[in-house]
Amino acid sequence: xxxxxxTLTIDWVDGGVRLIDQRRLPEEFVLLDLRDYGDLAExxxxxxxxxxxxxxxxxxxxVALAAAQMAGEREQVFWEGLAxxxxxxxxxxxxxxxxFGGIERAFRAAAAHRAEGPAGAAAAALAEARTMIEEDxxxxxxxxxxxxxxxxDQGNVLTHCNTGSLATVHYGTALGVxxxxxxxxxxxxxxxxxxxxxxxxxxxxxxECQQLGISHTLIADNVAGWLxxxxxxDAVIVGADRVAANGxxxxxxxxxxxxxxxxxxxxxxxxxxxxxxIDRQLASGExxxxxxxxxxxxxxxSGRRITPPGVVAYNPAxxxxxxxxxxxxxxxxxxxxxxxxxSLQELFPTPATxxxxx
Ligand code: MRU
Numbered sequence: 001x002x003x004x005x006x007t008l009t010i011d012w013v014d015g016g017v018r019l020i021d022q023r024r025l026p027e028e029f030v031l032l033d034l035r036d037y038g039d040l041a042e043x044x045x046x047x048x049x050x051x052x053x054x055x056x057x058x059x060x061x062x063v064a065l066a067a068a069q070m071a072g073e074r075e076q077v078f079w080e081g082l083a084x085x086x087x088x089x090x091x092x093x094x095x096x097x098x099x100f101g102g103i104e105r106a107f108r109a110a111a112a113h114r115a116e117g118p119a120g121a122a123a124a125a126l127a128e129a130r131t132m133i134e135e136d137x138x139x140x141x142x143x144x145x146x147x148x149x150x151x152x153d154q155g156n157v158l159t160h161c162n163t164g165s166l167a168t169v170h171y172g173t174a175l176g177v178x179x180x181x182x183x184x185x186x187x188x189x190x191x192x193x194x195x196x197x198x199x200x201x202x203x204x205x206x207x208e209c210q211q212l213g214i215s216h217t218l219i220a221d222n223v224a225g226w227l228x229x230x231x232x233x234d235a236v237i238v239g240a241d242r243v244a245a246n247g248x249x250x251x252x253x254x255x256x257x258x259x260x261x262x263x264x265x266x267x268x269x270x271x272x273x274x275x276x277x278i279d280r281q282l283a284s285g286e287x288x289x290x291x292x293x294x295x296x297x298x299x300x301x302s303g304r305r306i307t308p309p310g311v312v313a314y315n316p317a318x319x320x321x322x323x324x325x326x327x328x329x330x331x332x333x334x335x336x337x338x339x340x341x342x343s344l345q346e347l348f349p350t351p352a353t354x355x356x357x358x
Contacts (some may be wrong), residue, residue, distance in 0.1 A: 051167020
């Protein structure tokens with residue numbers, strides 16, 4: 001087996017979907033082999049696979065897996081079943097637009113090969129998902145190239161949640177930019193915020209930094225403001241789950257607080273995301289659907305309740321940072337600095353087409 005740091009987060013292997021089970025990290029490095037799209041949907045819902053770009057590929061592979069499962073069916077059964085599978089996958093998590101984009105891309109690829117029958121359509125869905133895997137890795141490398149120049153030659157960068165290899169197919173978005181900068185010789189130290197309640201920072205980002213040999217220190221989420229006040233943060237860099245057409249950005253809960261703190265302390269606040277995370281159908285962040293997860297994620301830590309019985313908890317998984325608080329949006333096509341409706345439009349060769357996803 002390849003070393004953990006070299007293993008793709010999600011891939012198509014031996015006729016099924018293989019993914020790193022992120023619920024088990026950092027204690028155990030376990031690969032899941034899934035042969036049923038319903039199991040993949042459950043893996044998305046329960047966050048065995050997570051992070052917007054990884055979810056985009058998971059959505060596409062989910063459609064490809066469903067198509068492969070039904071490739072022997074009659075035409076009508078195949079198409080009805082594939083539409084149902086796409087709906088099922090869409091119902092898993094609402095915020096990361098990449099998930100919907102991935103499902104749509106694989107479904108459209110299948111539909112474009114309808115004349116070749118179910119087997120031909122299934123092959124086309126898989127080819128599209130595989131293309132997305134390659135594109136993801138290339139986009140992250142490009143983001144790293146564009147974004148590294150924004151980070152100081154030497155200093156402290158604060159990041160939130162997990163935006164490394166685990167949140168993508170490989171390399172990462174915001175943590176990918178840090179990684180690229182370190183590879184180019186920047187002497188950076190990373191403040192890793194723990195990211196309550198799911199602890200993606202403590203469990204996943206700290207693990208990835210260790211694997212990569214990136215200097216880092218874990219902090220509780222509420223330490224960030226105090227560090228900034230002492231001048232110990234030179235830049236904040238985070239990822240995104242959905243960027244509206246005007247640059248408003250949904251990301252892991254706590255991101256907005258960091259952006260407000262960064263502005264108050266005149267610290268640059270960067271977002272790194274592939275263009276597939278930009279939802280050109282939404283004029284502003286107000287319409288971004290925010291996932292609310294179970295209260296137990298807040299009232300328990302590692303399965304143990306930390307509150308008196310009966311305590312009510314509110315658990316939004318994401319928040320929206322207004323574009324005016326973002327210094328730059330780093331994409332694989334270049335940097336929108338600052339992100340505005342106009343600067344984001346320049347990243348796209350064609351105007352946005354109206355209309356709903358599938
Ligand atoms: O709930 P998660 O862990 O899927 O949330 C992930 C994030 O918020 C990431 O910051 C975002 O998806 C960008 S990942 C490159």
